[in-house]
Amino acid sequence: MRGSIIVSAVLLGLSYAKPTLNRRYVVKESHPVPTEFSRVGEAPGHHLMRLQIAVKQGQFEVLEKHLWEISDPDHARYGKHLSLAEVNDLVKPTDESTDMVREWLHEHVSPEHIEASPAGDFLSFTLPIAKIEQMLQTNYSIYQHEDGSKLVRTHEWSLPLHLHEHVSAVQPTTAFIRTVPQAKTYVSVPGAAEVPTVQTYGGKPTVEKVCDTAGVTPLCLRTLYGTVDYKPKAAGRNQIGLTNYLGELNNRSDAAIYLKNYRPEAISGAQTFKQISVANGSLQQTPETPAQLKAGTGVEGALDVQTILGVSWPTPLLAWSTGGDPPPFTPDADDPTVDNEPYLTWVNYVLRQPFVPQVISNSYEDNEQTVPLSYARVVCSQFAQLSARGVSVLFGSGDGGVGGVQPGGSCKSNVDGSTRFIPLFPSSCPYVTSIGATVGFNPEVAAYDPRNKFSTGGGFSNYFPQPAWQAKAVKSYLHTLGDEFEGLYNTSGRAYPDLSVYGVNYTIIWNGTLRRVDGTSAATPTAAGIFALLNDALIAHGKPTLGFLNPWLYKKGKAAFVDVTSGSAPGCNTTGFPATIGWDPVTGFGTPRFDKLLKAVGL
Helix, strand or coil, X not given: CCCCCCCCHHHHCCCCCCCCCCCCEEEEEECCCCCCEEEEEECCCCCEEEEEEEECCXXXXXXXXXXXXXXXXXXXXXXXXXXXXXXXXXXXXXXXXXXXXXXXHCCCCCHHHCXXXXXXXEEEEEEEHHHHHHHHCCCCEEEEECCCCEEEECCEEEEEHHHCCCEEEEECCCCCCCCEECCCCCEECCCCCCCCCCCCCCCXXXXXXXXXXXXXXXXXXXXXHCCCCCCCCCCCCCCEEEEEECCCCCCHHHHHHHHHHHCHHHCCHHHHCEEEEECCCCCCCCCCCHHHHXXXXXXXXXXXXXXXXXXXXCCCEEEEEECCCCCCCCCCCCCCECCCCHHHHHHHHHHCCCCCCCEEEECEEEEHHHCCHHHHHHHHHHHHHHHHCCCEEEEECCCEHHHCXXXXXXXXXXXXXXXXXXXXXXXXXXXXXXXXXXXCCXXXXXXXXXXXXXXXXCEEEEEEECCHHHHHHHHHHHHHHCCCCCCCCCCCEEEECCEXXXXXXXXXXXXXXXXXXXXXXXXXXXXXXXXHHHHHHHHHCCCCCCCCCHHHHHHCHHHHEECCCCCECCECCECCCECCCCCECCCECCEECHHHHHHHCCC
């Protein structure tokens, strides 16, 4: 055993542990170490890790069937979202699975230190790495990314053979996930003033008069997408949410400066939006430290909260901050906890809540191949539970075109090292809605910024098959594309994005000063704000909220979008997928118009 175990036996329940029964351990999962990571040493055995065991869900296929029916606008059950209790009843593991997994766990950790999810499909606890290595018959190592950040992970782990069919995933193990915010391509404004110039306009705004590609504001976005005259009527019953990970911040004072200048009637929102810390996530409101400023901490958070309040106010906003600091692992004797799986931690927390905002904006992505299939499936199934409860879960489609999570990706397959287009997760999950980005007002084109090589992302999953609701649209696009890029992507995978919104040169306030930001991180909160207002209209008319958008979007909602037919998603030393007439894996169905959205939902 490496290292000395310095945590008390009482805390960890080691005094309870029985002699390990004679189990036949067999490798449960292996996952290639991503090419951008290299092993730099052994993981310290005394460091603590919070492990999450996903127990096989009992009736997920039935839940999925319910989801398709309640999301199909032509089905009799459309809009009849499931309750928390109904969802939990469907995903609850069988008694056999629960008993067998717990019997094994009790050999290693005391029962009172195991926390179960309400449905019992997740069991969580904290142990030293050395103890976990015994449990999983594995060895953890420290891996360093090309950018210097580090993770503690293993490339392979085992379970007793009789548990293989009962355990869906164990993490953190093989997931080299980094949860990259899609607004790291921000651009400073040379010579920017301490505060922006107040945007005022008398008379009826038009795109020509209030929109400027050099600096996009809420008035421009509201005018472009047609929400500027809409007056919310159901703010008390309708909410919108956003996520923060890895120390990202939503600064209220920056939001107040922004709203004072760009949407003064909404300035109270800077102080009234609700913040919740998940797993010790930061709610910091003090000025950023020099290290945070150097890292750009708070840029993503500023973009998300300011955009949502600027577009959807007075719809109440809830911001979650999920724990974990970048880099995810820094050896420190005073803080020996090294677990970091923010997607799973966040979604499992939210699934416990009796009420969840009806639209949630997520501006984070990872290269799909950095995530083992088991982890992707488990997290995606949790998103399906949210969708079944009537929540629209939105993710940005990435900033690196077809090349991955950010510009300049390696485009190297983990499997064989060959050149491949790199799909992103969670956008590749079939139970979420993926948002691409555009630039320009007349015409609108697929977003690309030569200053920082930002290019709206799009592609095809290597993990998840193509859902039936998008098969017709994708088939039409592939017929048009022909054999171009043959062998570089999976033609039968879940394709994304589903739609797009403007995503270049957003005006934000960060650290009290004006900045310009690019990214699908800009497009996603804008899209969330638009759909939150559409939900407001539905609630005001006594109708159910939209919930999972995609089946409605691909069947009927697409009529409410302006088709974007120019531009592409460059990456991997190619021009990338081109935008075309109809759906494409660059801009989806294009950009929304609120009056047409109202018509598409029958209002």
